[in-house]
Amino acid sequence: MSERKPTLRERQRSETRHAIQTHAVRLFTDRGYDAVTVADVAEAAGVSAMTVYRHFPTKEDLVLVDQPARLIAERVAASAADEPVVRRVGGALVEAAAELTGVAASAAGERFLLDCLRLMVATPALRARHLDSQYALQEVVVDALGCDTTDPEAVFRARAATSACLAAMHTALTRWADDDGRTSLPDLIARALDAGAGGNG
Template sequence: MSERRPTLRERQRSETRRVIQAHAVRLFTDRGYDAVTVADVAKAADVSAMTVFRHFPTKEDLVLIDQPARLIAERVAASPATHPLVRRVGGALVDAATALTGRDGDEPAANERFLLDCLRLMVSTPALRARHLDSQYALQQAIVDALGDDTADPDTAFRAQAATGACLAAMHTALTRWAEDNGQTELPELIARALAASFGDDVVATGRRD
């Protein structure tokens, strides 16, 4: 069965959301998160404040990105069920980072620069750090859910949560390093290195797609 294509209304909604968020992150980066209001974002995006809130219920939501969670969950669900949990989750993290940070030669792609700006804001802003932690808990649950029947009983669910939490901790270390060095090292490589340091080279190597 072919995948359903988004309707015109859905595409317009997605584009409006993208434009609002791009302006918000630019303003937050240039002026500081606390100095920018939702009204400032609405004016820059040429929409009403009500439109901003329709797409982003809170100011913090303007910096959060939900696309990585969907990509990671999809890749976990598609990974071989015979692989160890950390291999499935770790491979999905590397694959998703690769998809999100495509480069044009040696220069960071626009999407990669946007992700870097969002990450810096989350690291430097207390209110955003709290929301980032909430999003990590949500991502952990999304990954566990994507494992499906492999977490059907409490014991396997516990092991899945532990393995996923460890992988996400390694990814957080990689994200922090990525922000600190301004994206000079490619994110998938940093995540792979962090996973290797935590679980060994074999887990990372076989976690990637052939």
């Protein structure tokens, strides 16, 4: 069964959303997050403030990136159900990072990810929002694992393993940002996961 192609309206909506977010992250990076208003973002993107809010309900949402969560969930769901949860989730994190930063990824896209990450690390309001998004990602991943939701112990183990993997990923992302993207992100995530499992990293 072939994948449904997006309609013209869906493509236009996606393009508008991308343009708004790109302008927002550039302004936040150049001037500082607190110094930029939603009206500034709207003016830079050539849209109304109402349009910005239609796509991004809060100013913090302008810095969040949706794509990684979808990629990670898809790869977790496609992984072998008989593999250990840490291996399934860890493998999905490495594969998603490879797609987002690999040869096929654009330099502009990688720079955008780095800028978003730096903003989240440096801005208190965004750090809090990032924690919320990490919890939401944890729940998406646990759902993708397909564990028995009627078994509280199975759900607990899945959440614990997923949380450990996401903590390792966060450590790798911080190092990647510190290195200005010069180090391979998939390698950093793999090393962080190995260190968390008791390896020498």
